[in-house]
Amino acid sequence: MVSRRDFAGLVGIAAAGTAVAGAGALALPASAQAQQPAAGSTFDRIRSTKKLRVAGIVGTEPYYHKDIATGEWSGFCMSMARDLAKSLEAELEISETTWGNAVLDLQANKIDIMFGLSPTPSRALVVEFTRPIMQNTFTIITKKGLEPKKWEELNKPDIRVAVDIGSTHDLFARRVLPNATLVALKTPDDATLAVQTGRADLVIQVAMLSLVTVKKNPNVGKIVIPGPAIRQPTCAGVRAEDSARFRTFVDNWLEYNRSSGVVADWITSSLELVGVRKEDIPSELQF
Template sequence: MVSRRDIASLLGAGTLAAAALSPIGSAQAQTGPAAENTFQRIRRTKKLRIAGIVGTEPYYKKDIASGEWSGFCVSMAQDLAKAMDAELEIAETTWGNAVLDLQANKIDIMFGLSPTPSRALTVEFTRPIMLNTFTIIAKPGFEPKTWADLNKPEVRVAVDIGSTHDLFARRIIPNATLLALKTPDDAMLSVQSNRADCVIQVAMLSLVTVKKNPKVGKIIVPTPASAQPTCAGVRAEPDPRFRTFVDNWLEYNRGLGAMKGWITSSLELVGVKAGDIPAEITF
């Protein structure tokens, strides 16, 4: 037989278990730095952590002598840090490791990411920072007007494998002969060596490529114009406070015209002037 004392004991245990599962119990269990979301951690530590990628001008540029960073993404990060009353910390990474760095809580935000479906499975994205137009750099004498002109087996198109350029080419010009090479430099060299007729690059990159080496070819914006959004990636968290703040910050600065100013200033770092930008390309 179960005594009254046994029943009281069971009820007491059940009450404690229910308290542990209740919202109040959960909130108490999750207190402390380990339970902080990104927004709270930045406000507490006064540090905003981002990653930078060497040799990716105009997105990121690192001065080898001084170690100082500049570029479009760095300018944005500096302003975001200021808005959050925080200092900016930059750690080197690669495009391939950026998502892993976010997941591992090594950085708080990664500027300049394209929101591909595969990336969206593991991290979240802000509203678009800008739309980056797809262009081609065509070898001398090769001047297609449309994407349809490129969508032929006799046309050799170079891309850097696994990139958004690669994904775009496979979707838009599936009939072209695609040369998927390891790096953007390899893809560009294939045009210079006449193994490819053109290379696909987004405008922010093609403008820099041609400025550095005008003999490499000509920038063409095939019609119909196509663009991909460039966003910032953030960690997936139950509380979206940080992503919401960044979205609001983006809209505020877009309204002020600051975004366009950061873009043009970063292009000027590598010698690209306003007059070098084809009229079909807007940011």
């Protein structure tokens, strides 16, 4: 069984879903460092230029979605970005990135904030993180007839666990289910397909992704939340700098919207964009 100490260590595993953090933790090359301004805080620059720079990641619903026809962005991370820009009395500027490049984009001063990052220790060496936006629960999607009550029931060699290589789910499985048989595959879709085709007994996904997976393909299996519930925080990343003014502002803005239920509304509304309604969300799941 996983100890409380082990659970605490899992807070640093990468998330939002299925994002891979490795590339984001690399040190910034000298050429990229040269792009950073010699002085001036992020908060002061936003207030003077009236522009808030963010990035989106194509195909990562419900975090980010880009309409191919119109170029318009949606998803709960973009809902937050627009509201933050409004609170700062600034215009929103959106560029494209990947989960792997998001931290480098912050370091290189290409963007001011990146929503949807998990605060891994390696990332925290080079950027800073806000207070949590939400807590993302680890879930499993299982084949018919397998409904474990506890994680420890899955920690044995005859249980085949599918994960996407290098992801949050991969790291989580290696930590929590070291005795299970790991079926490590290239993409989340490959891991899901392994359950459908009988190559694996279950696939591990964080709740924001498993809800979408099962909604798109109900035949893949059933969402189960083994106990004890294990969650990881999803935060926003900001550039590390001497002034904490911008991060403090974002923390206050987050607390204001979270306490009033607005953050939860942004999340559930974004899930509805991909067909997941409130009644589809298990009662034990809280974001």
